[in-house]
Amino acid sequence: MHFLSLITLSLVLQPIWCLVTLQTIRNLTALTDESKERIVESGTVVVDQLARVLGGQLVLGGGDEEEVEDTVAAALRMLCSDLLIELEKPLSASSPLPEKQCQIVKKEYHAFLASTVQFLHEVQxxxxxxxxxxxxxxxxxxxxxxxxxxxxxANNQERSFIEQQMSLYSAxxxxxxxxxxxxxxxEVVEYMNDLIDTFN
Structure with missing residues (x-):
């Protein structure tokens, strides 16, 4: 009986695991930070101090071009793969939150955006x-x-990540x-567009 209860509980909980929630944004923030660190570890981009008078020159501390390119591409693909998984999930049903909890939600949303911009900056x-x-x-x-x-x-839900976030936070x-x-x-998408334009 106890075993059957566990099975029933798992079946009840399973749909919850397949929903996009505010926790999803926290998880994506952590993943984005991790992806950024993978890129940073491939070599730190710095301004050559000797060339600063002439406007500065970017140099890489460690790592050759092919290695860095593979690392950056792998970090991007890892992040995109997880983002796609989240986009394939339905949104959770949510209700209005109290002000104190909203302050946390806003802080976490801004942290996610900051993490994404920092990640893109490392790529750039x-x-x-x-x-x-x-x-x-x-x-x-x-x-x-x-x-x-x-x-x-880009996904089966036919909803962009922007639309998904708007729906999630609107609720x-x-x-x-x-x-x-x-x-x-x-603004984040425009940053990506500008980055794409540099590949020529």
Whole structure:
């Protein structure tokens, strides 16, 4: 009887595991930070102090171009794969949250955006150093990430990551009638668009 109860409980809980929740954003923040660290560990991009008078020159402390390119592409693909998994899930049913909890939700949302921008910055710095072209796996991965954020065609739910976030946060009532989630997410996509344009 106890064993059957455990099975029943697991069946009841299973749909919850397949829903996008506010915890999903926390998990994506941690994954984005981890992906950024993988890129940083491939070699730190710094400004050559001797060339600073002439405007500065980017140099990489450790790692050759092919190794760095593979690492950056792998980090992007890992992040995109997890993002796609989340996009394939339905949204959880949510209700308005109290103000104190909303403060936490907003803080975590801003932390997620900051983490994403920092990650893209690390990619951008290495792109500025190596000047990869559209044949690079890094280019393909950045385009994939941009598509997941901005396009409905990139997943079975036919909902972009921006739309998913808007729906998720709208249900909490934490952002009121403001368009902050849309505006800030679009800024991230524009950053990706600018990054894509550098691959030529």
């Amino acid at each position: 710095e290495r792109q500025m150093l190596w000047h990869w072209g559209p044949q690079s796996p890094v280019f393909d991965a950045v385009v994939w990430m941009q598509g997941l954020w901005a396009s409905r065609q 909490t009532g934490c952002f009121g009638k403001s368009q902050e989630v849309l505006r800030r997410d679009v």
